[in-house]
Amino acid sequence: MVILANATSKSSDLTSTVGYDSIIQHLNDGRKNCKEFEDFLKERAVIEEKYGKELINLSKKKPCGQTELNTLKRSLDAFKQQIDNVGQGHIQLAQTLREEAKKMEDFREKQKLHRKKIELIMEAIHKNRNLQYKKTMEAKRLYEQRCRDKDEAEQAVHRNANLVTQKQQEKLFLKLAQTKSSLEDSDRNYQQSITSLEKIREEWQKEHIKACEFFETQECERISYFRNALWLHVNQLSQSCVQNDEKYEEIRKSLEMCSIEKDIEFFVNLRKTGSSAPAPVAYENYYNAQRNATPVRSPASVPISRRGPLPTPTSGPGDPDYATIDGYSLIHH
Numbered sequence: 001m002v003i004l005a006n007a008t009s010k011s012s013d014l015t016s017t018v019g020y021d022s023i024i025q026h027l028n029d030g031r032k033n034c035k036e037f038e039d040f041l042k043e044r045a046v047i048e049e050k051y052g053k054e055l056i057n058l059s060k061k062k063p064c065g066q067t068e069l070n071t072l073k074r075s076l077d078a079f080k081q082q083i084d085n086v087g088q089g090h091i092q093l094a095q096t097l098r099e100e101a102k103k104m105e106d107f108r109e110k111q112k113l114h115r116k117k118i119e120l121i122m123e124a125i126h127k128n129r130n131l132q133y134k135k136t137m138e139a140k141r142l143y144e145q146r147c148r149d150k151d152e153a154e155q156a157v158h159r160n161a162n163l164v165t166q167k168q169q170e171k172l173f174l175k176l177a178q179t180k181s182s183l184e185d186s187d188r189n190y191q192q193s194i195t196s197l198e199k200i201r202e203e204w205q206k207e208h209i210k211a212c213e214f215f216e217t218q219e220c221e222r223i224s225y226f227r228n229a230l231w232l233h234v235n236q237l238s239q240s241c242v243q244n245d246e247k248y249e250e251i252r253k254s255l256e257m258c259s260i261e262k263d264i265e266f267f268v269n270l271r272k273t274g275s276s277a278p279a280p281v282a283y284e285n286y287y288n289a290q291r292n293a294t295p296v297r298s299p300a301s302v303p304i305s306r307r308g309p310l311p312t313p314t315s316g317p318g319d320p321d322y323a324t325i326d327g328y329s330l331i332h333h
Contacts, residue, residue, distance in 0.1 A: 014201060015130050020122065020208070023215055027115065030222050034108045037226065041101035041233065045094040052090030059083040070266040071258040078254035082247040089247070093240050100233065107225055111218055118211050129197075129204045136193040143190040146183040153179040 065076045153176035160172060 015133050017126060020126075020211075023212065024119070027215060027219065030219060030226075031108055031112060034104055034222065034226060037229065038101045038104040038108070041097045041104070045097035045101070048090045048097065049094035052087040052094065055087030055090065056084050059087065068263075069270070070263045072263055075251070075254040075258045079251050082251050085247050086244050089240060089243055093236065096236055097233075100229065100236075104225075104229055107222075111222060115215070115218060118214050121207060122211050125200075125204045125207050129200050132193070132197045132200045136190075136197045139186070139190040139193040143183070143186040146179065146186040150176070150179040150183045 059080045064080060065072070068076055153172070157169075157172045157176055160168070
């Protein structure tokens, strides 16, 4: 795979690192993205753990139909137990998320370590290449200057061929000879610099391609790992939902066993006070009640006396007549 190498080899500037820097920036961004997902998993773990603990605390401390009886009581007990189990499941999920975050961290650091070795090699090659390029450009500048010096010396000889003395001509030829010698030295030095630079360029290009292939392989691994980690995370969330629904299903099964008739019957048997209803309350007339309430005097006991009973009075001539009717006495005159 040389996609990255081809994408970063279009610059005509030998010392340019724009393409390489773009690759490194992309890799750094990818590492940052992995770190962000790692932090996401850690924060989600905190949320899951907190939620799980609160559910457990709720199921244990919050009353929920605590005075219910019989089958509904058993359903409520199952409800609270399963809510506790759901809370435990969220705590376990939190631990799983922390483990996945640790795996992501290990993968990220492993890639960083391997990539660092390649980056150090490329930094050294870039430094050597740039240094040689700088020397070559200096040798070129000097070579071009020597060419201009030689041209000027030749022009001076031709201009002054018939205008100067023999001694002055000798000086002009001597100067021309010196500029030719300097030109030859600078030309040789320039060519040697070009040769050295080409070797360094070839070495750099070779290592650049190898580095790009390594970076491309690493980026493929990172994307694949990131994708699989995200996929696994979603599966874990789905599994948690399925497990929670299984716990809720246990509650539903318990509720299906709940019997209204049995609960009513259980309460009646537990709290019944007897099998006979109270007698009806009769109407009582106030006045009859008062009359019936008048105490009846018992006949006075006849004291024992030596005297006999009193005779019944009789009316004499000219006396009023006495008569009694139902306890009432009448006097007739």
